[in-house]
Amino acid sequence: MRFKSTTGLAAIVTAAALALTGCGSSSGNGGGSTSSDGKVDGTGKTLSVLVNVSSQYPEQQKQWQSDIAAKFKAETGADVKFETFASANDELTRIQTSVVSGQGPDVYSLGTTFTPTAFATKAFVTLSDDDWNKVGGKDRFNPATLGISGPDKDHLAGIPFVSRPFVMAYNKDLLAAAGIDKPATSWDDLAAQAKKMTKDGTYGIATGYKDSFDPWKFIWAMSVQAGNPLVDGNKLKMDDPTVKKAYETYFGWLTNDKVVDPASIGWSNSNAVAAFASGKAGYLMMTTSSSIPTLDKSAVAGKYEYALMPTIAPGQTQSKSDGDAASILSGDNLVVADYSKQKDLAFAYIKLITSKDEQLNYQKTFGDLPANAEALATLTDAKLKPVADAAAKSKATPFTGAWGDIQLGLLNVTVQSIPDLAAGKVDESALDTRIKDAQNKGQASLDRASKG
Amino acid sequence: MSTDASHEVRPAVDSTAGRAPRTANEAGQQPGPKDGLRRKGLSERNRPLWMLIPGGVLMIIIIVVPLLLGIYMSILNLDQYTLRKWVSAPIIGAENFVEAVTNSPLLHAVWLSVSYSLLAMVVTLPLGIAAAVATQNAFKGRAVIRSIFLIPYVLPSFVVATVWRTMLQPGGIVDEALSTVGIHVGLWLNGPQTFWTLVLVQIWASWPFIYLLALSGLQSVDHEVHEASALDGALWWNKLRYVIFPYLKGPLALAFLIGMLHHINNFTLPFVLFGVPAPTDVEVLPILTYVTSFQSFRFGLSAAMAFISLVLIAIPLFVYLRAVKLDDADTPGAKK
Numbered sequence: 001m002r003f004k005s006t007t008g009l010a011a012i013v014t015a016a017a018l019a020l021t022g023c024g025s026s027s028g029n030g031g032g033s034t035s036s037d038g039k040v041d042g043t044g045k046t047l048s049v050l051v052n053v054s055s056q057y058p059e060q061q062k063q064w065q066s067d068i069a070a071k072f073k074a075e076t077g078a079d080v081k082f083e084t085f086a087s088a089n090d091e092l093t094r095i096q097t098s099v100v101s102g103q104g105p106d107v108y109s110l111g112t113t114f115t116p117t118a119f120a121t122k123a124f125v126t127l128s129d130d131d132w133n134k135v136g137g138k139d140r141f142n143p144a145t146l147g148i149s150g151p152d153k154d155h156l157a158g159i160p161f162v163s164r165p166f167v168m169a170y171n172k173d174l175l176a177a178a179g180i181d182k183p184a185t186s187w188d189d190l191a192a193q194a195k196k197m198t199k200d201g202t203y204g205i206a207t208g209y210k211d212s213f214d215p216w217k218f219i220w221a222m223s224v225q226a227g228n229p230l231v232d233g234n235k236l237k238m239d240d241p242t243v244k245k246a247y248e249t250y251f252g253w254l255t256n257d258k259v260v261d262p263a264s265i266g267w268s269n270s271n272a273v274a275a276f277a278s279g280k281a282g283y284l285m286m287t288t289s290s291s292i293p294t295l296d297k298s299a300v301a302g303k304y305e306y307a308l309m310p311t312i313a314p315g316q317t318q319s320k321s322d323g324d325a326a327s328i329l330s331g332d333n334l335v336v337a338d339y340s341k342q343k344d345l346a347f348a349y350i351k352l353i354t355s356k357d358e359q360l361n362y363q364k365t366f367g368d369l370p371a372n373a374e375a376l377a378t379l380t381d382a383k384l385k386p387v388a389d390a391a392a393k394s395k396a397t398p399f400t401g402a403w404g405d406i407q408l409g410l411l412n413v414t415v416q417s418i419p420d421l422a423a424g425k426v427d428e429s430a431l432d433t434r435i436k437d438a439q440n441k442g443q444a445s446l447d448r449a450s451k452g
Numbered sequence: 453m454s455t456d457a458s459h460e461v462r463p464a465v466d467s468t469a470g471r472a473p474r475t476a477n478e479a480g481q482q483p484g485p486k487d488g489l490r491r492k493g494l495s496e497r498n499r500p501l502w503m504l505i506p507g508g509v510l511m512i513i514i515i516v517v518p519l520l521l522g523i524y525m526s527i528l529n530l531d532q533y534t535l536r537k538w539v540s541a542p543i544i545g546a547e548n549f550v551e552a553v554t555n556s557p558l559l560h561a562v563w564l565s566v567s568y569s570l571l572a573m574v575v576t577l578p579l580g581i582a583a584a585v586a587t588q589n590a591f592k593g594r595a596v597i598r599s600i601f602l603i604p605y606v607l608p609s610f611v612v613a614t615v616w617r618t619m620l621q622p623g624g625i626v627d628e629a630l631s632t633v634g635i636h637v638g639l640w641l642n643g644p645q646t647f648w649t650l651v652l653v654q655i656w657a658s659w660p661f662i663y664l665l666a667l668s669g670l671q672s673v674d675h676e677v678h679e680a681s682a683l684d685g686a687l688w689w690n691k692l693r694y695v696i697f698p699y700l701k702g703p704l705a706l707a708f709l710i711g712m713l714h715h716i717n718n719f720t721l722p723f724v725l726f727g728v729p730a731p732t733d734v735e736v737l738p739i740l741t742y743v744t745s746f747q748s749f750r751f752g753l754s755a756a757m758a759f760i761s762l763v764l765i766a767i768p769l770f771v772y773l774r775a776v777k778l779d780d781a782d783t784p785g786a787k788k
Contacts, residue, residue: 089746092746093746096535096746099535099536100535100536100538117532117749120532120533121532121533121535121536122536123536210641210642210727212727262622263622263623265622265639265642266621266622266623266624266641401532401533401749404747404748404749405747405748408729408743408747408748411729412729415642415729415730415731416731416732418639418642418643418731419638419639419642419643419644419731422622422638422639422642422643445748448531448533449533451533
């Protein structure tokens with residue numbers, strides 16, 4: 001058994017869960033009686049909610065949770081029990097156990113790119129019109145945020161909670177000193193501007209090549225902007241020249257343009273934020289509004305602005321994508337477990353935390369943009385304007401259960417290229433091989449998805 | 453571990469068993485071979501075997517059931533699309549096994565796992581023995597030294613890996629230190645060198661285990677043996693080689709076995725050091741099964757991989773167990 005640690009563990013968990021629950025699952029839709037005015041009475045019940053632990057604001061998160069629990073209790077009489085997961089892997093394990101055993105949290109908070117995978121398990125409620133009304137109506141949400149809630153607009157499982165679109169931050173002083181009057185809107189311009197700012201230990205661009213997510217987001221964005229959405233029906237188009245061009249551009253910042261710190265091959269996104277915060281970088285790529293609290297306490301406080309990331313693909317003069325694809329559609333969705341016996345209570349909870357006031361309150365504490373359209377419209381902070389813009393110009397990643405594998409493949413090309421990056425040159429044939437490998441694995445995964 | 457338990461039990465069984473047959477013989481029944489009688493004596497038949505039930509039930513729940521489930525999973529087409537109703541997932545027979553062997557990095561992973569474990573073992577053995585011998589004789593501060601030696605062993609794997617990862621980062625403390633003496637090693641956490649990084653950190657983390665077992669072996673050497681070899685005029689190397697080392701054979705064989713298994717199963721160290729997707733040079737077995745299960749959601753395929761690796765490792769393990777007779781409880785005193 002020692003050899004089979006992970007699988008063995010999964011099997012143990014599975015077996016234990018089965019044994020404990022006796023495969024219990026029912027399709028009960030109760031969860032407190034609903035009175036005529038739409039209020040759910042959940043007296044004596046406890047709703048279980050699984051959320052991402054906030055490593056950045058742990059204290060505030062606890063405070064927010066206890067506040068919300070009190071409000072929910074006042075409204076429905078039911079308690080809320082929050083459980084947290086520390087990483088995506090952690091979350092996945094919880095979901096798998098719950099999916100197999102048919103018991104666990106009632107409400108899950110999922111990252112947007114993970115929503116298709118979760119949807120593929122069919123373990124979460126696809127909302128009916130009636131269900132949408134119970135969470136306050138589909139109209140209360142910013143329409144763009146619904147883009148990755150389901151495979152099409154009639155089959156939506158994810159209820160948007162917050163938007164976290166990606167933007168870039170720039171150091172106003174450094175740009176001005178280099179004679180640049182406005183941030184770049186094409187990747188070519190970006191590299192050119194970055195070159196002007198790179199000197200004496202200051203670099204044009206701060207980014208982390210060792211991050212677990214950023215690399216594939218760059219490649220995805222540049223490819224989509226060049227007119228290749230990566231997944232076309234059942235075909236994966238990772239062997240398209242646009243993808244290679246994207247990698248070359250992304251790696252080129254380090255190898256050709258020399259506009260990023262060579263140490264960034266070992267950086268994650270937080271290292272890049274730290275470099276930018278110390279005033280040593282012109283642009284901070286792939287960041288979100290949740291960097292505001294950090295940057296406002298740093299050396300660049302008051303000297304930085306956000307801007308949309310370039311939307312014109314490398315080597316192009318205009319965007320070839322329908323819509324600008326300024327960012328992946330990013331943020332958190334809420335899903336209700338199919339096995340939950342208190343779905344109405346779950347919907348009531350979601351209704352509460354997606355209400356205008358609660359969304360604004362959340363934005364103030366954590367920096368994430370509201371998914372609630374009304375709340376989004378009231379944000380007037382000039383700094384948030386480009387972020388809100390990016391939210392509107394976000395584009396969903398392909399909605400397929402194979403996306404996890406595809407994303408892993410895109411990331412893996414970067415991981416395996418890091419030694420070449422360190423040596424200062426990424427060999428073209430090696431890059432071709434890596435891309436081809438990712439294409440094959442991703443295509444196999446897509447094939448299974450179309451059968452599944 | 454079961455071997456240990458049976459050794460502990462043996463003396464008691466032997467002593468009672470030794471007496472019982474004699475009475476039977478005196479009564480004039482069954483003149484058969486004495487040995488056979490000794491084996492099947494009355495008190496052996498009355499051994500309270502039912503006391504094994506709690507342990508046995510636990511073994512079945514914790515080991516046998518998951519193992520069988522794992523084998524069953526390996527013939528299913530089990531992925532994120534079929535997970536929810538996994539009992540009725542389509543059975544695809546040997547397809548997972550064929551894919552694992554022909555179209556996955558499994559064999560490469562097995563090779564990496566075994567070679568890295570062996571390398572780490574080969575280095576830690578002399579280190580551990582040397583440390584045990586060095587701290588065998590009492591000297592001032594020995595207790596402190598011994599405690600310090602155990603630090604890597606008591607630190608959780610996660611902590612060890614996190615600290616090393618921080619130290620080995622590009623431009624990190626290790627690079628800084630080496631560059632002051634003019635050595636530039638390159639990347640530790642990416643590329644071909646990662647394999648050696650893994651071996652290095654594994655050595656650092658696991659040599660105290662060998663040290664512990666070697667120490668226990670040394671302490672079983674009787675005082676008289678030391679005196680006798682001193683009287684015979686044996687110098688330190690001869691004494692070590694021909695008098696002391698034979699005592700260490702048992703504990704070290706055990707250490708080798710447990711150490712190898714532990715290295716091959718070590719998930720935390722490579723996972724925390726390199727993250728996933730791991731550089732291909734450290735895509736060891738646990739990492740591969742993990743990625744296949746929990747990143748690609750191919751539960752069936754990864755169960756097949758785990759099963760194949762179980763078999764691959766079980767064969768040499770079995771041969772080895774027979775060779776060192778760690779599993780042999782029938783021959784009295786076999787462990788010597």
